[in-house]
Amino acid sequence: MGARVRAIDTDAHHQLRGIADLKPYLSRHDWQRLEEFGMPRNSNLYQASGGFRGARADCFGAGDDVDPRSRIALFQEKLLDGCGVDFAILQGEYTPAVLALADLDFSAALCRATNDWTLAEWVGRDPRFRLALTVPIQDPVLAVREIERLGDHPAVVAVYAVCGSPRLYGQRHYDPVFAACVKHGLALALHFSNEGIGMNPAPTAGGHPSYYAEQYLVRPQFYQAHLSSFLFEGTFEKFPQLRVAFLESGFGWVPAFRWRADATWRSLRAQTPWVKRPPSEYMREHIRFATQPFEDPEPAGALTAVLDGMDAEQTLMFSSDFPHWDFDPPDAIVRRLPESLRQRVLVETALETYPKLPR
Amino acid sequence: MSVGEASGGGRTPHPVCAAAELPPGRRRIVTIEGKSIGVFNVGGRYFALRNRCPHRGAPLCEGQVVDLVTAPAPYAWENERFGEIIRCPWHSWEFDLTTGRSVCHPDSIRTKSYPAGVAAPTEHDRAEAYEAAERGGVVVVWV
Numbered sequence: 001m002g003a004r005v006r007a008i009d010t011d012a013h014h015q016l017r018g019i020a021d022l023k024p025y026l027s028r029h030d031w032q033r034l035e036e037f038g039m040p041r042n043s044n045l046y047q048a049s050g051g052f053r054g055a056r057a058d059c060f061g062a063g064d065d066v067d068p069r070s071r072i073a074l075f076q077e078k079l080l081d082g083c084g085v086d087f088a089i090l091q092g093e094y095t096p097a098v099l100a101l102a103d104l105d106f107s108a109a110l111c112r113a114t115n116d117w118t119l120a121e122w123v124g125r126d127p128r129f130r131l132a133l134t135v136p137i138q139d140p141v142l143a144v145r146e147i148e149r150l151g152d153h154p155a156v157v158a159v160y161a162v163c164g165s166p167r168l169y170g171q172r173h174y175d176p177v178f179a180a181c182v183k184h185g186l187a188l189a190l191h192f193s194n195e196g197i198g199m200n201p202a203p204t205a206g207g208h209p210s211y212y213a214e215q216y217l218v219r220p221q222f223y224q225a226h227l228s229s230f231l232f233e234g235t236f237e238k239f240p241q242l243r244v245a246f247l248e249s250g251f252g253w254v255p256a257f258r259w260r261a262d263a264t265w266r267s268l269r270a271q272t273p274w275v276k277r278p279p280s281e282y283m284r285e286h287i288r289f290a291t292q293p294f295e296d297p298e299p300a301g302a303l304t305a306v307l308d309g310m311d312a313e314q315t316l317m318f319s320s321d322f323p324h325w326d327f328d329p330p331d332a333i334v335r336r337l338p339e340s341l342r343q344r345v346l347v348e349t350a351l352e353t354y355p356k357l358p359r
Numbered sequence: 360m361s362v363g364e365a366s367g368g369g370r371t372p373h374p375v376c377a378a379a380e381l382p383p384g385r386r387r388i389v390t391i392e393g394k395s396i397g398v399f400n401v402g403g404r405y406f407a408l409r410n411r412c413p414h415r416g417a418p419l420c421e422g423q424v425v426d427l428v429t430a431p432a433p434y435a436w437e438n439e440r441f442g443e444i445i446r447c448p449w450h451s452w453e454f455d456l457t458t459g460r461s462v463c464h465p466d467s468i469r470t471k472s473y474p475a476g477v478a479a480p481t482e483h484d485r486a487e488a489y490e491a492a493e494r495g496g497v498v499v500v501w502v
Contacts, residue, residue, distance in 0.1 A: 172434070234433035266463050267451040273437075274430035278463070 006084040007330045008350040008357065010290050011191070011247040011319035014122055014129075015069035015093035016114070021121065025113035030106065039110075040097035043197035046212040051325020059323045068323045069093045072122055079322045080128050083329050087128055087350075087357060088322070089157060089189070090118060091247065095134045096162050096193035100200075107136040111146055115156075123155040130357065132160035132189040137177060138199075144180045151184030157354040158187040158245065163222035164194025164203070170229030175238060182241045185355045187288075190226060191247040192219050223249040224257060227287065231261060234274040236282045243353045244287050247319060251289040252297055255309025258283060284311045288353045290319035291345065292328040294336065303336065313341055317349040370490070370501035378493045381405075384442060388420050391502045398491055398500055399424065399456055401442050406456050407500045408445070409487035417449035419486055425453075427462065445486075459488030 059068035101107035111134045135143040195203035261279035334342045386399045395410035397420025412419040423446045426438040453462035467484035490501040
């Protein structure tokens with residue numbers, strides 16, 4: 001099947017139309033609570049985003065009050081049919097807020113309900129959708145319970161985690177989650193969000209940036225912190241089959257990080273001797289980078305150096321971020337890539353990263 | 360580079376000191392044929408390395424002599440090959456005292472020569488090692 005697939009979008013964001021969507025999937029008790037207090041909202045430290053309310057302004061044709069993320073027909077028209085995307089992996093727009101809840105059982109209830117709703121109302125209505133499972137990763141016991149419940153659903157291809165977290169993900173606290181991912185053939189999909197809110201530390205070591213633009217710019221460091229943790233805690237020695245998708249991390253920084261990681265290991269290896277190989281080798285085997293937002297390195301030729309330096313043939317895969325404001329369409333992205341990388345980026349690397357995608 | 364091997368290989372033996380002056384766990388740094396060389400007694404066996412780190416030219420033999428630290432699994436430190444590793448005083452690169460090989464990249468080949476004016480493609484990874492042994496109560500290095 002791989003040869004016939006035109007493009008796999010590893011990062012699209014859907015949303016509830018309203019809380020009523022979840023009523024069939026909640027206990028009476030949890031529904032009454034949701035009805036009274038509403039959905040938790042994604043923290044917005046800035047009351048600002050890009051585009052119009054964070055989405056493509058050209059996607060509000062149904063009116064300002066209708067969130068384009070909630071319109072399955074829009075995804076079909078503009079992404080799946082319009083862009084030739086044959087599979088789109090959904091990372092719920094609602095997920096970060098749900099994972100920021102300190103009330104773990106309510107968080108778990110909302111995870112279950114949103115997963116069930118997505119499988120019924122999105123995947124059930126269009127088999128081109130796949131789901132990165134929302135799990136209460138702030139509590140690995142409850143997270144594993146949700147992975148056990150739905151991990152074998154054929155449309156569930158990943159577990160969704162956000163960078164904002166009380167702990168770095170390489171720490172052993174999370175090992176049961178990764179064991180469950182491997183057991184069910186799921187990738188871990190890591191995406192920014194929740195940095196500096198709720199129970200989580202500030203988004204930068206120097207505190208909170210003042211503006212959304214700063215937070216947007218420094219996102220690579222969120223991923224670098226978790227990546228460093230994965231590498232030096234030995235996550236990939238413990239879970240040799242685990243693949244981690246970095247979504248919206250950018251990728252221009254990857255070659256420099258690899259150099260620095262290898263140099264660090266060479267000097268300090270003895271402190272974490274279970275790191276048996278240069279960190280760049282673990283990165284090449286286990287970390288996959290999504291293209292969006294595609295960086296346009298300068299001068300001419302710089303992109304080639306970046307692609308070489310990150311082993312892009314093995315590590316880079318397409319994402320659109322539909323319908324967010326900084327959306328990238330597949331045709332415009334592959335035009336920037338050498339011919340030899342196009343099929344790898346559009347299809348093949350994603351198939352290798354998400355073993356449950358059909359091939 | 361074991362003591363038992365027939366020494367030499369075309370190299371010249373140089374006495375370093377009386378064996379009693381270099382007890383186990385100690386080192387001496389001497390100059391032979393204009394080269395600074397560290398001679399080590401590791402549990403009664405003798406080893407010698409050029410006192411120059413292939414990385415940045417540090418006095419390698421002035422670094423800490425340490426064990427090889429390994430781990431069969433994450434969070435399970437184990438020390439083996441006690442006192443057989445030298446850690447460069449600059450940047451902490453580790454070398455096997457007994458062979459000069461890099462601990463991180465034991466199989467990389469030391470680049471010995473390259474066309475004039477062309478930079479070596481990679482850092483040299485191996486410290487230059489010499490044979491050393493005790494002969495008749497004297498520590499000898501073949502250089």
